[in-house]
Amino acid sequence: MTSIVDTDFGEILLRENSRARGFTFRVREGQMVVTLPPRCTERELRESIERMRPKLLKLWKKAAKSPTNQRQRRHIDWNFRLESEDITIDLQPDATLRDGKFRLTKDRGHVTLVGPADYDFDGEGVQAWLEKVITEQIRSYARGILPARLRELSAQYNLPFGSVSVNAARGRWGSCGIHLQRGETLVDHTSPYVIHLSLFTLLLPHHLQRFILLHELTHTLEMNHSPRFHAKLDNMLGGTEKDCIREMRHYTTSIFHFVGAETGAGESSEDDF
DSSP states (O other), rough: OOOOETTTTTTEEEEEEETOOOOEEEETEEEEEEEOOOTTOOHHHHHHHHHHHHHHHHHHHHHHHHHHHHHHOOOOOTTTTEOOSSSSEEEEEETTSSSSEEEEETTEEEEEEEEEEEOOTSSSSSHHHHHHHHHHHHHHHHHHHHHHHHHHHHHHHHHSSSEOOOOOOOSSSEEEEEEOOTTTTOOOOTTOEOOOEEEEGGGHHHHHHHHHHHHHTTTOOOOOOOHHHHHHHHTTTTTTTHHHHHHTTTSSGGGGGTTEEOOOOOOGGGGOO
């Protein structure tokens, strides 16, 4: 369980912390984030949200006034258009549709949500639902593209890994570890390394995707961010690692940073990769 959807707060991101004894609610980049203890259930979380809803609504409204949150949250309507080198997603009205439902069309990386021309985008839960639909489309393409690119780089630089997964992580673009999560299987039984990639990595330009993938593969050699780690990564990147890090500071893991001409406004650090 990495997220849940709420009618007031949209998609709520979940962060498990082994030291947490209860639920901690924060608003980051226009999104509700909950830190929770291990093994808690969705029912327990939702019950806590209901008990705290008045206080959470005040927190939500206060955060909405923040210039950062105002800049990063976006409204999905007929003007929405997400563009990247691998996928384009937009919405199109169709006056002939009368059942209030959307249709999904796909054509070589172009995804279009077609809906009734009079659709109410401000209806209860609509924005959260649309964001979830769009995110799932990105996830679908990411699962088909990112692992294949990772395998190509793995073979090119002789950096084997055990398995790869694509998730909806927003705190970082990728990670490399040696533990399997439930449902994962080893691709290369000679390597214990497990690489996790955020689906939002697919929205980056190709040269930055390559940077993220090589960053995680380099961790199969150095499980740290030591000078030796950076020297190896920089060598594979042809001496452009610092340039990539600077460029990455203009991107965050949110679909709204890839809408229209406004591509990124937040900041990342190299440890977030």
